Amino acid sequence: MPSESVFLRPIGTVRNGVTEGGGVRWEKLVSSVEVDERYLPALQGIEAFSHIIVLFHFDRLALEAPTLQIRPEGRPEMPLVGLFATRSPRRPNPVGLTVVELLERKENVLTVRGLDALDGTPVLDLKPYLPRGDQVQPSRLPEWLRQLWAAHDEEWDHG
C-alpha cells in the first residue's frame, strides 16, 4: 500500500459570502471562483464548456477527525453507511467534488452556479465536464438515497 503523501496547493478561492452551510440552496447559489493570476493562461478556452467540475478542499474540518461510517446528513432514520458510499466532507482525504454550471469567465474569475462550498474555500482543480465519461446512466442506487432525495423534495417544497 503506498504511503507517500501527495502535496497539493490551492489554485484559487471560492467567493460567495456564505459562511454557514445550513439551509443554503446550493444548487441555485451563484459563486465566483477566483483563480490565482499565474494560472490565467490555463483558463483559456474553459468558457467554451457550459459545465465544469470543481475540486476543492474541505478546509473547515481540520479539527474534526475523519470518520469511517455515518448516517447520511446525520439523519437518524438513515442507515449507517460507509464514508465512501457518501459525499460527506469528513473523509480520509477532505476533497470535495461538484459539477457546476459555468456562467461566465472574466480573466481569472469564473462565475459558477451550484457550487456547494463556503466562502474562502480553497480550490484545487478545475476540469471540463465531458459527457463521454462523466455522464452515465446509473443502474443501481441504494434505497436510502431515494428516501433522502424524497425528503429533500418535501422539505424544499414546503420549507
Next chain:
Amino acid sequence: MPSESVFLRPIGTVRNGVTEGGGVRWEKLVSSVEVDERYLPALQGIEAFSHIIVLFHFDRLALEAPTLQIRPEGRPEMPLVGLFATRSPRRPNPVGLTVVELLERKENVLTVRGLDALDGTPVLDLKPYLPRGDQVQPSRLPEWLRQLWAAHDEEWDHG
C-alpha cells in the same frame, strides 16, 4: 490567495497490469482497486451503487513540470488550450478523476470497469456517482472536443 498546502494520503492502489497507457481502450478495461484494510468499514454499502467516482494521483509525472497550455492529446491539428479546459494529467495539482462502473466488491477490493489509470496508481478517494448533481446535460462544448471524439471513433473503428 491561500497558499497552505493540502496533504493527502493514498487510501488504496490500482491493479490492472497496465504499465504503459498507449493504445489502451480504457473504457473497456477491468481494474481492481485495493483499498487499505483500515478503511474496510468505510466501504460498507458502496456496492449498492453501479457507478462511482475515483480520484487518483497522477504519480508518474513527478519529474515533468506542469504546463499551462497544451494541444489536446498532443495532436498538432488541435488548438492550444488552457490546461483547465482539458483533462490532461500535467496539471498544477496532478489529481485524476474518472467515473467507473463498479462491478463487484469483495471485502476491501473493488472491481471496476473504465478506470484510466496505470497499475500501481495511488487512489485518493472514492465517491458515489449521484445522478442528482453529477449527471448534467451540457449545453456547450468546444468544437475541438467534437473533432477529437470523431477522431477517436474513427481510429477505434478502423484500429
